[in-house]
Amino acid sequence: MTSQILERKRIYQVWPGKNKFYCGGRLVFGPDASSLLLTTCMIGGPAITFCIRMAYLIKERYPFFHSLILIGAILLTVLDFTFLFLTSSRDPGIIPRSKEAPEADTADVITQSTEWVSSKLGNAKLPRTKDVMVNGFTVKVKFCDTCQIYRPPRAFHCSICNNCVQRFDHHCPWVGQCIALRNYPFFVCFLSCSTLLCIYVLVFSWVSMLEVHGQFYVVLADDVILGVLALYCFVSVWFVGGLSVFHFYLICTNQTTCENFRYQYDKKENPYKKGIVKNFKELFLAKSPPPLINFRDWALEEEDVEVGSIASELDRAFGPRDSRMSSGKSSHSETGVW
Numbered sequence: 295m296t297s298q299i300l301e302r303k304r305i306y307q308v309w310p311g312k313n314k315f316y317c318g319g320r321l322v323f324g325p326d327a328s329s330l331l332l333t334t335c336m337i338g339g340p341a342i343t344f345c346i347r348m349a350y351l352i353k354e355r356y357p358f359f360h361s362l363i364l365i366g367a368i369l370l371t372v373l374d375f376t377f378l379f380l381t382s383s384r385d386p387g388i389i390p391r392s393k394e395a396p397e398a399d400t401a402d403v404i405t406q407s408t409e410w411v412s413s414k415l416g417n418a419k420l421p422r423t424k425d426v427m428v429n430g431f432t433v434k435v436k437f438c439d440t441c442q443i444y445r446p447p448r449a450f451h452c453s454i455c456n457n458c459v460q461r462f463d464h465h466c467p468w469v470g471q472c473i474a475l476r477n478y479p480f481f482v483c484f485l486s487c488s489t490l491l492c493i494y495v496l497v498f499s500w501v502s503m504l505e506v507h508g509q510f511y512v513v514l515a516d517d518v519i520l521g522v523l524a525l526y527c528f529v530s531v532w533f534v535g536g537l538s539v540f541h542f543y544l545i546c547t548n549q550t551t552c553e554n555f556r557y558q559y560d561k562k563e564n565p566y567k568k569g570i571v572k573n574f575k576e577l578f579l580a581k582s583p584p585p586l587i588n589f590r591d592w593a594l595e596e597e598d599v600e601v602g603s604i605a606s607e608l609d610r611a612f613g614p615r616d617s618r619m620s621s622g623k624s625s626h627s628e629t630g631v632w
């Protein structure tokens with residue numbers, strides 16, 4: 295069987311991870327993307343109900359006041375869904391698997407671990423971990439048995455998606471996608487926007503109830519819709535608001551959720567910390583790093599499910615290792631072993 299007589303396939307069609315691809319590999323979702331439906335209902339349901347109620351109040355009460363509230367609610371909802379879509383449909387920073395056994399000895403290696411693993415590719419014995427230098431700090435990186443690569447610093451293998459992902463933060467079941475290097479800014483914007491929307495609906499439901507009925511106590515009986523909306527948003531805002539605050543803390547200290555949960559920096563200095571302003575600039579103002587894989591490229595062969603060489607792909611995307619460790623957004627790199 296030769297590759298010429300087989301139908302040519304694109305990389306996304308033979309990709310060994312569990313991602314779901316749409317629009318010919320242009321949109322990359324996580325395997326649990328169906329949970330987006332629930333998230334959409336939980337945001338869209340109350341938001342649309344609020345808008346409809348405001349539309350009624352435009353007719354019944356003060357057209358100008360309620361029109362402004364309605365426009366604000368529509369804008370916030372559209373913005374929220376845009377950030378949700380950008381978070382869940384974008385390649386979060388998937389790292390290509392290797393089809394060549396990695397070199398055991400590179401310039402990065404300072405010390406080698408005593409534990410050795412056998413590479414599936416080429417019977418080579420490789421150290422389980424190796425030390426690399428990041429911003430003058432020594433950082434351990436681990437060999438991934440599934441992807442057959444030494445994970446770049448800060449990368450982690452997501453067991454749900456079955457991929458190693460750059461600057462892995464966590465896998466979010468609400469957006470059904472890994473939150474990592476390339477979609478983290480959108481995720482933070484989505485969280486912030488959801489918090490704002492919650493506060494907006496809560497405040498203006500309350501204001502409208504007071505304005506219409508005069509007294510808050512009689513409102514729940516009189517205007518059940520606005521009462522339930524206010525209650526729903528009051529409960530939700532603790533959840534999304536809490537998450538937003540937590541992620542702003544992580545940005546200030548330049549940590550990932552994964553690192554924070556493992557108390558990575560309790561005992562040692564965080565090599566990625568650059569100061570609050572620089573951390574924010576790096577996240578929101580720096581150019582988004584390019585994907586390491588073009589899922590629309592042709593797979594080399596029919597049975598070629600392992601795509602590309604990690605070294606060449608990383609170099610193509612980020613330039614030589616030394617420069618990507620030392621500057622800019624691409625220096626998002628890991629401390630410790632994952």
Ligand SMILES: [Zn+2]
Nearest residue numbers: 438441451458
């Ligand atoms: Zn992996």
Ligand SMILES: [Zn+2]
Nearest residue numbers: 452455465472
């Ligand atoms: Zn994942």
